[in-house]
Amino acid sequence: MNLLLLIGAPLLTAVAVLLSRNKAQVKWISLVGSVAQLALAFALLYAFRQERAQNNMSQMLFELNYKLFDSLNINFHFGVDGISVAMILLTSFVVIAGVLVSWNIEKMTKEFYFLLILLALGAYGFFISLDLFILFFFLEISVIPKYLLIGIWGSGKKEYSANKLALMLMGGSALILVGMLGLYFTAGHSFDIMTLSKTSIPANIQNLLFPLLFVGFGVFTALFPLHTWVPDGHSSAPTAGSMFLAGISMKLGGYGCLRIATYLLPEGAKEYANIIIILSAIAILYGAFATMMQKDLKYINAYSSVSHVGFSLLGIGMLTQTAITGALMQMVSHGLMTALFFAVIGMIYDRTHTRMTNEMGGLMKVMPFITTVFFIVGLCSLGLPGLSGFVAEMTVFMGSWENSDAFHRIATIAAAMSIVVTAVYILRAIGQTAMGPITNTSHLQLKDAAWNEKLAAIILVAGIIAIGIAPGWLNDLLRPAAEEIMNRIAGK
Amino acid sequence: MNEFLTLMKSELVVTAIIFLLLFIKIGKGMKNDSLLSLVQVLLLVNFIAGFFLNSTGNLFGDMFYTNPLIAFQKNILSLGVYLISLLCADWLKKTQHLAEFFMLMLSALLGMFLMISSNNLLIFYLALELATIPVAAMANFDLDKKRSSEGAMKMILSSAFSSGILLFGISLLYGTTGTISFPEIAAQLDGSSVQILAFVFLFTAFAFKLSIVPFHLWTADVYEGSPIAVTSFLSVISKGSVAFIFITVLYKVFQPMQDVWYTMLVILAVATMVIGNLFALRQQNIKRFLAFSSIAQVGFILVGISSNDYMGITAVVYFVLIYVFSNLAAFGVASVISEHSGKENIDEYKGLYKTNPFLSWILALALFSLAGIPPTAGFFGKLFLLTAGGAKAAYWFITVAALNMIISLYYYLRVVRAIFMDKNDNPVGKIKISPSVKLALLICGAGIVLIGLLSWVYDHIHTLSFKL
Numbered sequence: 001m002n003l004l005l006l007i008g009a010p011l012l013t014a015v016a017v018l019l020s021r022n023k024a025q026v027k028w029i030s031l032v033g034s035v036a037q038l039a040l041a042f043a044l045l046y047a048f049r050q051e052r053a054q055n056n057m058s059q060m061l062f063e064l065n066y067k068l069f070d071s072l073n074i075n076f077h078f079g080v081d082g083i084s085v086a087m088i089l090l091t092s093f094v095v096i097a098g099v100l101v102s103w104n105i106e107k108m109t110k111e112f113y114f115l116l117i118l119l120a121l122g123a124y125g126f127f128i129s130l131d132l133f134i135l136f137f138f139l140e141i142s143v144i145p146k147y148l149l150i151g152i153w154g155s156g157k158k159e160y161s162a163n164k165l166a167l168m169l170m171g172g173s174a175l176i177l178v179g180m181l182g183l184y185f186t187a188g189h190s191f192d193i194m195t196l197s198k199t200s201i202p203a204n205i206q207n208l209l210f211p212l213l214f215v216g217f218g219v220f221t222a223l224f225p226l227h228t229w230v231p232d233g234h235s236s237a238p239t240a241g242s243m244f245l246a247g248i249s250m251k252l253g254g255y256g257c258l259r260i261a262t263y264l265l266p267e268g269a270k271e272y273a274n275i276i277i278i279l280s281a282i283a284i285l286y287g288a289f290a291t292m293m294q295k296d297l298k299y300i301n302a303y304s305s306v307s308h309v310g311f312s313l314l315g316i317g318m319l320t321q322t323a324i325t326g327a328l329m330q331m332v333s334h335g336l337m338t339a340l341f342f343a344v345i346g347m348i349y350d351r352t353h354t355r356m357t358n359e360m361g362g363l364m365k366v367m368p369f370i371t372t373v374f375f376i377v378g379l380c381s382l383g384l385p386g387l388s389g390f391v392a393e394m395t396v397f398m399g400s401w402e403n404s405d406a407f408h409r410i411a412t413i414a415a416a417m418s419i420v421v422t423a424v425y426i427l428r429a430i431g432q433t434a435m436g437p438i439t440n441t442s443h444l445q446l447k448d449a450a451w452n453e454k455l456a457a458i459i460l461v462a463g464i465i466a467i468g469i470a471p472g473w474l475n476d477l478l479r480p481a482a483e484e485i486m487n488r489i490a491g492k
Numbered sequence: 493m494n495e496f497l498t499l500m501k502s503e504l505v506v507t508a509i510i511f512l513l514l515f516i517k518i519g520k521g522m523k524n525d526s527l528l529s530l531v532q533v534l535l536l537v538n539f540i541a542g543f544f545l546n547s548t549g550n551l552f553g554d555m556f557y558t559n560p561l562i563a564f565q566k567n568i569l570s571l572g573v574y575l576i577s578l579l580c581a582d583w584l585k586k587t588q589h590l591a592e593f594f595m596l597m598l599s600a601l602l603g604m605f606l607m608i609s610s611n612n613l614l615i616f617y618l619a620l621e622l623a624t625i626p627v628a629a630m631a632n633f634d635l636d637k638k639r640s641s642e643g644a645m646k647m648i649l650s651s652a653f654s655s656g657i658l659l660f661g662i663s664l665l666y667g668t669t670g671t672i673s674f675p676e677i678a679a680q681l682d683g684s685s686v687q688i689l690a691f692v693f694l695f696t697a698f699a700f701k702l703s704i705v706p707f708h709l710w711t712a713d714v715y716e717g718s719p720i721a722v723t724s725f726l727s728v729i730s731k732g733s734v735a736f737i738f739i740t741v742l743y744k745v746f747q748p749m750q751d752v753w754y755t756m757l758v759i760l761a762v763a764t765m766v767i768g769n770l771f772a773l774r775q776q777n778i779k780r781f782l783a784f785s786s787i788a789q790v791g792f793i794l795v796g797i798s799s800n801d802y803m804g805i806t807a808v809v810y811f812v813l814i815y816v817f818s819n820l821a822a823f824g825v826a827s828v829i830s831e832h833s834g835k836e837n838i839d840e841y842k843g844l845y846k847t848n849p850f851l852s853w854i855l856a857l858a859l860f861s862l863a864g865i866p867p868t869a870g871f872f873g874k875l876f877l878l879t880a881g882g883a884k885a886a887y888w889f890i891t892v893a894a895l896n897m898i899i900s901l902y903y904y905l906r907v908v909r910a911i912f913m914d915k916n917d918n919p920v921g922k923i924k925i926s927p928s929v930k931l932a933l934l935i936c937g938a939g940i941v942l943i944g945l946l947s948w949v950y951d952h953i954h955t956l957s958f959k960l
Contacts, residue, residue: 068947071806071954072879133875140866147905151913159913163905170901174894177875181882181890208887 001047003062003078003128006088009036010121014114023109027099030113034096037120041092048085048477059484060130060194068134073189077131081484082477083328087127087255090335093463094247095120098240100456101343104350105153105238112153115145116240123248127255132180132191135260139220139252140173146233146245153238161229161236168229172219176256179212183264196264197488203267210268213261214276220253223313224283227306234302239346242298246305247339254312254331258324258485262316266489269319274407276317281411283310288421297345297355300429301338304381307418308334308389314415315396318408319489323399324482326392329474333380333388333467340377340460344370347453348433351446357429362438367448371434373457378426380464383419388467391474393419499549499558502566503609505541506602509534510595517591524585528577531594532928535574542567550611554673557611561956565736565809566605572729572816573601578932579824580721582831593633596626597725604733608740613662613672616737620658620701623733624651627726631718643717650710654700661693674745681748688752694741695756701734704794705764708787712771715783720830723779724823727786732812735793739805742797750800754884757798762892765791769899776837778826781903782819785862788900789815795893796877799884805957807880810950811873814861817939818870821858824933825851832923838907843916848923852911854933861940863904864897869944876950 013033020026051061060079068074080088098116105112118141125138143166151162184191186209187199201209215223222230230250234242262269287307294300308330315327347370348363349355364371380387383394400412438444449457467474497504512534516522522530546563550556577584577594587593603622610616628651632644666672668687669680681687696707703711715723746753768788775781796807828851829844830836845852861870874897882890925933943949 069950070947071951071958072876074947137866137871140871143865144860147908148912151909159909162913163902163909166905167898167902170898171895174891174897177878177894178882178887178891181879182887184879185882 001044001062003064003080005040006037006044006124006128007121009033009040010117010124014117014121017110017114017117020110026110026113027103030099030117031096033117034092034099034120037124038092038096041089044080045085045089048080048082052480063130074133074191075131076134077192077194078128079130079194080128082479082481083255083259084127086328086332086474086477087251088124090251090332090463091120091123091127091248093336093459094243094339097339097343097456097460098243098247100452100459101243101346102238102240103450103452107153112149112238115149116244118142119145119149119244119248123252126252130193132183132193132196132260134191135193135256136173136176136180139176139256142249142252143169143173146241146249149241150233150237153241154236155238156236157232158236161232165229165233168219168226172216172226172253175212175216175219177216179209179216179261182209182212193259193264201265201267206265206268207271210261210265210272213265214257214268214272217253217256217261218313221250221257221313222253222283222306222309224279224286224306224310227283227287230306231299231302234305234342235296235298239342239349242342242346243339246301246342247335250305250309251331251335254309254316254327257313258316258327262319263485263488266491269489273317273319276313277408277411280310280313280317281414283307284314284415284418285421288418288425291425292421294425295356295358297348297357297429297433298342300357300425301341301345304422304425305334305338307422308338308381311393311396311415314411315399318396318400318403319486320399320402321479321482321486322402323396324485325475325478326395326397326399328478328482329388329395329467329471330392332474333392333464336460336463336467337377337380337389340373340457340464341381343453343456343460344374344377347449348374352440352443357432359440360433360443361436361440362434363443363446364434365438366443366446369449369454369457373461374434375430376461376464378430380468382423382426386465386468388464388471391467391471495549496551498545498547499551500556501545502538502542502563502570503602503605505538506598506605509538510598510602513591513595513598517595521591524587524590527590528581528584532574532577535570535577539567539570539574542570554675555612555615556606556609558609561805561809561953562608562736564953564956565608565733565812568809568813568816569601569604569729569733572732572820573597573725575816575820575824575932575935576721576724576729578928578935579724579820580719580827581926581928583719583721583827587633588635589633593630593721596630600624600626600630600725601729604729608733608736610737611674613665613674613677617655617658617662621655623730624655624701627722627730630722630725631714633722634719637717639717640719641717643714646710646717647714650700654697654707657693657700658697661690661697664690664693674741678745678747681746683749683752688749691746691749691752695753698734698738698741699760702731702738702790702793703787704760704790705767705787708764708768711787712780712783716777716779720779720823720827723782724820724827727782727823728816728819731786731790732816735790735797735808735812739797739808743800743805754798754800757794758886758889761791761794761798762889763791764788764794765893765896769896769903772903773899776839778836778838778841778907781838781907782822782826785900785903786819788896789819789862791896792874792877792893795881795889798889799880801880801883802954802957803880803883806950806954807873807876809953809957811877813949813953814869814873814940814943817936817943818858818861818868821854821933821936821940822862824929824936825855825858828923828925828929829920833920835920838910840920841907842910842914843919844911847919847921850925850930850933851923854937856908856911857937857940859904859907863901865901867945868940869942870940872944872950
């Protein structure tokens with residue numbers, strides 16, 4: 001399968017959106033485009049499994065290599081392993097759901113969809129890039145769409161949030177940039193990830209570059225204490241914006257932490273692993289407790305995202321194969337879950353015009369579909385078996401437990417304790433909004449989900465359940481790729 | 493004779509245009525509209541002619557030197573002048589002395605061409621003066637505005653001062669080496685303290701022209717007072733040409749003293765970026781804002797120059813090319829708005845998107861390019877400058893530069909926010925954009941989007957500079 005299709009599809013969609021004449025055209029073009037992306041993602045999954053079934057065990061499949069800046073040895077080098085395939089699948093799920101829930105956007109529809117698709121384009125490009133420079137290019141492409149999406153279509157203190165997000169992410173990028181240039185010159189003028197993974201980089205340089213790259217990507221994925229853009233950014237963004245931010249953009253960071261920082265600089269990773277573990281354990285607990293104090297549904301999900309994303313960073317810090325597989329599963333699971341969460345919150349807000357849990361109540365009676373989905377995603381978040389959250393977190397804990405010393409054990413136990421807190425805030429939020437008597441009589445007239453909202457929710461729920469009931473296929477994708485990373489860490 | 497014609501063809505074409513304008517002026521004269529169209533066509537011809545017959549060689553006993561890279565640099569400047577003639581058409585049509593304006597501008601351009609090609613301190617000095625004095629006259633072109641005269645006065649005084657310093661440096665250099673030819677000076681340099689002093693004086697003169705901190709104080713006032721056509725000429729064409737000759741002087745003449753100038757360059761680059769950025773944060777007037785942002789951009793150029801090899805040359809030439817598009821687009825939009833509504837403050841740009849989506853997108857694109865955000869070309873330009881600067885493994889230096897990108901993003905976003913997000917009861921009215929301005933803005937927009945992605949542009953510059 002030609003990987004350029006994955007960039008071509010969103011690019012074509014974006015151009016078509018620009019050329020379209022009216023709102024209906026814009027929406028349908030975007031929907032068709034995102035369906036095409038979903039189809040491509042599934043085709044990629046199928047083709048990937050076929051190749052693996054035929055015992056094609058090369059690390060990267062479907063590689064493409066075109067010269068770009070020849071004199072600087074920068075190339076369009078693309079290729080996918082299991083991790084990329086899983087992330088691309090996640091992206092396509094979130095994109096189609098995001099397009100569907102934004103169906104009724106009235107303000108500057110064309111610009112909205114154009115920016116949304118540009119954001120998706122950046123994510124696809126990022127996940128298939130095997131050249132650091134190109135990867136960085138795709139990472140940065142999303143800055144403009146994110147900023148404008150929040151600033152123009154957002155709510156609350158949107159300008160502040162948009163600025164904060166853009167500047168903090170730019171700060172992360174600046175660190176990545178320095179780390180990237182460091183790698184480039186150490187490896188004798190190459191940005192190629194595959195080449196870099198084969199060069200031995202002196203330990204002192206690894207110790208210098210690893211923090212730059214890990215913290216740089218960490219900003220994108222809410223590494224404590226650089227997570228502060230997350231609550232503001234997510235709560236101010238429009239629904240689809242929050243879904244993209246939490247569902248896709250934060251995964252870019254996690255992917256970078258693993259694929260670039262940890263994989264390319266294993267000695268650095270070993271050196272700083274304990275600090276990563278401490279920080280992510282803090283993030284997990286702090287995020288959970290901070291969520292307890294929130295009354296705004298979007299803030300609840302934003303802080304709980306900090307906590308949940310902490311699990312994937314914890315998994316990376318544990319440096320065992322199972323833990324890293326779990327970390328990746330958590331990325332996919334959290335992407336689907338949090339996108340669904342924001343979608344549901346958006347649906348509720350569109351109807352009740354409030355996000356405060358204490359101003360709602362008994363919504364189950366008026367909108368059974370939306371609240372049912374809310375239940376499902378809540379239960380996924382607190383780790384109910386049968387849904388994706390359980391599988392991912394369990395794998396992280398199992399992997400963490402493989403480290404038998406006291407430090408790792410304590411960190412694991414501390415992180416596991418957060419599940420109790422999660423249960424408290426999730427059940428309380430659901431209880432206050434969905435159960436009980438209807439406190440606000442104007443809520444009696446509210447309608448349940450429309451077709452587009454139902455479709456979006458069903459797609460994401462299907463993803464969550466597919467991982468929760470049959471995690472084997474995801475495991476098959478991720479485990480061999482995690483093994484490659486572990487091999488490099490073990491120095492094989 | 494034949495060699496003279498080919499090697500000096502850029503200069504000759506510009507001279508021919510100047511004389512043509514002169515004859516038109518002293519003859520019957522022409523209406524502004526038709527004269528402007530004529531000039532635009534001639535400048536386009538000048539730009540296109542720059543692509544042909546580029547060869548390497550020297551003239552006048554090695555005083556004048558040219559090669560394909562220098563021809564390319566001249567072409568960037570020609571392109572910039574052509575774009576300015578399109579972008580500022582609305583203002584130009586209204587000026588009383590259009591022919592004189594272009595005679596002055598082209599004389600300055602001629603000076604810059606000679607300056608880039610100079611291979612000798614004498615011709616360098618003469619060309620530099622030729623490139624400076626007409627610009628001071630141009631700065632005074634808003635004849636009824638007091639600020640314009642003030643700007644011109646500041647400009648001529650500071651230029652005269654820096655020329656004096658330059659001459660002093662040249663005389664010291666001549667005194668210790670006994671020659672004024674670039675290659676011979678390089679052979680004679682031994683790093684004695686007098687030579688270092690001479691170098692400091694020369695460096696100071698360059699710093700004045702490039703508005704490197706702490707010699708940047710004239711910039712904002714002159715930019716604010718001058719008509720936008722002149723401001724954009726100063727900030728893009730003038731800066732670009734000085735940056736080119738600065739590289740030549742550092743790499744060719746002062747190569748033996750590279751340890752001395754590397755340290756100076758690093759310190760001044762950091763100071764220029766930081767101070768330019770910090771001052772830009774609080775500017776209200778769009779011209780002053782762009783003035784300080786251009787100071788910060790020069791800081792980045794210095795990062796690239798510090799690499800001291802062909803990578804640095806390539807990155808700087810490439811960056812200036814992108815800078816022509818980005819900065820001229822920003823100035824072009826500012827010029828259109830100022831010409832139609834008289835508004836030059838960033839606060840007055842609020843709600844611009846509602847009334848003028850095209851101008852808003854171009855301005856946003858230009859600002860994102862200046863900030864170095866992909867997919868705009870500015871991203872590539874800045875990244876390659878940092879790559880060139882990082883070759884010496886000075887990580888802290890690159891880190892400071894990268895962190896400065898965050899500060900600059902903050903103030904560029906301020907403008908973007910005003911355009912797209914802030915509400916305004918009295919926004920700039922709907923502006924009817926004339927065809928030539930629209931064409932120029934589209935060229936700039938296309939340049940901003942494409943130059944980065946079309947990698948052969950960079951590779952072409954690389955080939956040219958690698959051959960040196």
